[in-house]
Ligand SMILES: Nc1ncnc2c1ncn2[C@@H]1O[C@H](COP(=O)(O)OP(=O)(O)O)[C@@H](O)[C@H]1O
């Protein structure tokens with residue numbers, strides 16, 4: 001297991017008049033009734049989650065479920081009401097103002113759905129801005145910014161102004177600007193939600209391509225389960241401020257812990273997400289033919305469905321189970 005880069009323990013964020021006092025009066029764990037009766041808004045409730053180094057953790061949930069608030073607590077853009085937040089081994093809530101500035105300047109990158117580019121600065125100047133703040137000299141920061149502009153697919157557009165770019169291109173500038181300081185941890189709050197479907201898919205592909213070379217630790221917010229599936233190593237589903245379930249897409253689909261989670265996963269293509277070994281039965285003596293256990297069912301569905309009998313499931317040269325056409329059809333159409 002790799003190291004946790006960001007670690008949240010029992011984090012609460014209540015909006016209202018005196019949330020610290022209110023939490024203390026309820027032993028730190030008020031129930032919903034008490035919270036509502038006292039007029040507090042429970043944006044985040046008792047959230048515990050580790051973001052592992054190099055992983056993409058996606059936060060999902062309906063609008064108002066607390067995703068942005070949790071990420072703002074993780075980056076201390078807002079102060080949590082209670083709980084522990086470790087950032088890169090450091091107690092973030094105890095960090096001084098000066099330490100926080102340092103952490104933000106060097107270790108955190110942030111992208112929001114509607115973040116402001118500087119309209120009177122060129123693409124190059126926008127991307128180079130965080131380096132300017134760091135005090136990097138002009139030649140060095142421009143050289144770095146040019147590299148980033150290439151990296152985010154805007155080669156040759158350094159001298160453009162934001163108004164001369166499409167929405168998707170502007171978002172690329174924002175992404176580039178957030179990468180300029182080479183952050184360890186990258187927070188992205190619905191960065192593609194305002195883009196239309198086609199551009200959005202393209203941006204997701206680009207994002208994955210970037211991540212395959214950059215290997216950042218990422219917290220990515222979306223309300224779209226398809227986007228979550230494409231990008232996430234793990235998905236945390238939030239509901240009314242609570243992390244309802246945390247797991248891989250496959251785990252959430254095969255084993256939803258609540259109707260709320262099941263509702264999100266209902267319309268996804270199970271064949272593309274479930275692997276053969278998730279559906280298989282124990283090895284069977286009369287199996288003929290074989291399939292790889294690690295591949296997605298979709299890639300071998302034709303073979304399995306056209307086999308009259310049982311197939312061996314093999315991983316790394318060893319028989320690990322068996323599978324039949326019936327098991328596949330059942331699993332794939334279970335959701336209906
Ligand atoms: N500054 C604030 N003051 C009061 N309530 C807030 C504030 N920010 C967020 N909230 C409330 O907290 C809840 C969670 O909001 P948010 O984290 O923005 O959800 P999401 O990002 O999942 O849409 C919502 O009920 C929202 O209205």
Ligand SMILES: [Mg+2]
Nearest residue numbers: 067068069189
């Ligand atoms: Mg939000």
